[in-house]
Amino acid sequence: MISTEELLGTIRGEVLLGESMKEHTALKVGGSVDFFVDPLDREDLCGAIALFEARNLPYELIGRGSNLLVHDDGVRGALIITSRALGGYSVRKNILTAGAGALLPVIAEKTFGLSLGGMEMLQGIPGTVGGAIAMNAGAHGQEISSVVSRVEILHEGRVCMVPAHDITFGYRSCSLGRSVILGAEMKLKKLSDAECDKRGRLRREAFRRRSDSQPLSWPNAGSVFRNPRPEENPSGLSAGQMIDACGLKGLQRGGAVISETHANFIINAGDARAADVMELIVEARERVRTMFGVQLELEIKLLGFAKNCC
Ligand SMILES: Cc1cc2nc3c(=O)[nH]c(=O)nc-3n(C[C@H](O)[C@H](O)[C@H](O)COP(=O)(O)OP(=O)(O)OC[C@H]3O[C@@H](n4cnc5c(N)ncnc54)[C@H](O)[C@@H]3O)c2cc1C
Missing domain, CATH: 3.30.465.10 (Uridine Diphospho-n-acetylenolpyruvylglucosamine Reductase; domain 3)
Incomplete structure (x- = not known):
């Protein structure tokens, strides 16, 4: 166990107790973490980790939270954000x-x-x-x-x-x-x-396609499912194309919706809970398995969920 005094006395950066992970994830979903740690610098970050390991406190590093789904009950232990300590x-x-x-x-x-x-x-x-x-x-x-x-x-x-x-x-x-x-x-x-000009043109075109094909004005966590390996996917369709073919675009559970723009994105259209997102994940997975015989695997990372929950 670790006492709050010891934690606050060791870490020079910021330690927030019971911080809501809605503030730190692109999907803006999830409960609170016991200790949200924003170390001041690299030495502070390494010191925090040494303390957590010595005290057997579970911890994870997170970046921008752009690929995370955090459980509504939050995360026990510590989450360490890297942007300040390791941002150079x-x-x-x-x-x-x-x-x-x-x-x-x-x-x-x-x-x-x-x-x-x-x-x-x-x-x-x-x-x-x-x-x-x-x-x-x-x-x-x-x-x-x-x-x-x-x-x-x-x-x-x-x-x-x-x-x-x-x-x-x-x-x-x-x-x-x-x-x-x-x-x-x-x-x-x-x-x-000449290469810069060519790459610049390709890049502008790719970014235009991206902004047309992704629901960037809504909170989301990027692609929810990985594209299946070709040898396990006779249809040759991407995860998003399979979900779309199942007619699931626009499917809503609570505040979470399978995006109309890209079926492999789940957006937070209001006050979505992680449980809403998880319902959509389970339903999309089940429908794709029934229609295509393909078991979709998650690309997003789950925090605070039981192992093998999905
Ligand atoms: C709109 C949108 C578009 C996206 N497009 C793409 C895309 O085109 N291609 C793509 O690949 N991804 C895409 N993503 C997903 C995401 O942005 C990437 O996976 C990104 O690399 C995750 O970085 P992050 O810092 O946000 O990591 P987080 O989401 O914070 O964490 C992701 C995982 O990395 C681990 N992690 C983070 N930092 C560390 C560290 N320092 N040490 C050890 N483990 C660490 C975390 O523990 C977690 O398991 C998109 C996401 C969004 C929201």
Whole structure:
């Protein structure tokens, strides 16, 4: 166990007790976490983790909460946000060194502005570097794993550099598992003026398609389900296309709705609860299984839910 006094006495940054996770997730859903920790700097973050481990207090790192569904009863233990402590980045020649809390849209824009290629298509992903590596985020033919050269992690109290060739990245997955990601080094490609023009055109077109095809004016957590592996999906349809084919666009449970714009997005159209979102998840999954024989897997990460609840 840990006392509030010990926590407040150890962590130099902010510690909020019973903070609502609606404020810290893109979907704006979820109950409160016992301890919401916003460390002041990297040393403070590592100190907080050492304390939690010594006291056996469960904790998770979160970035922008853009891929999270938090249970209505909240989360026991601590959630540590990385944006302040690990939000820095620097660019030297074609090497980007970024803390886990650095924002992907910011560094994607910055590096492309310096004629460096490799991350420019990731600009529309509203997460952090840590979240992007944990999820192997990708868009429009680029994945973060294709530029990562090494990742700095905190493992059993020690900071280690893990070369990319020792990490297995898959579709929205990364073998670092529950490791604490502190930052990463990314090797980008110097682009010629002609390449910049071409990539710039492709990028503008991709962003236009994205804003036309995603419900960006509503709170949401991005794609709810992963696209099924081709060998398990004879239809060849994406998760969103299958949900759409089941006629589920617009299906509403409480304040949560399967988006009319993109069937693989669930939006918070009012005061949605996590239970409403979960009802839609279960229903979409069941209908797709019946119609296509495909078991959809979640892409969003659940916090505060029982293991194997879904
Ligand atoms: C409108 C919208 C569009 C999106 N489009 C895309 C897209 O095109 N492609 C795509 O891949 N994703 C997309 N997403 C999903 C999401 O933005 C990405 O998965 C993003 O990388 C998550 O980053 P985050 O910082 O928000 O992570 P969070 O949502 O906060 O966390 C996600 C997971 O990463 C873990 N994590 C976060 N930081 C760390 C760390 N430092 N160390 C260890 N683990 C950590 C968390 O514990 C959690 O398991 C979209 C989301 C939205 C809302």
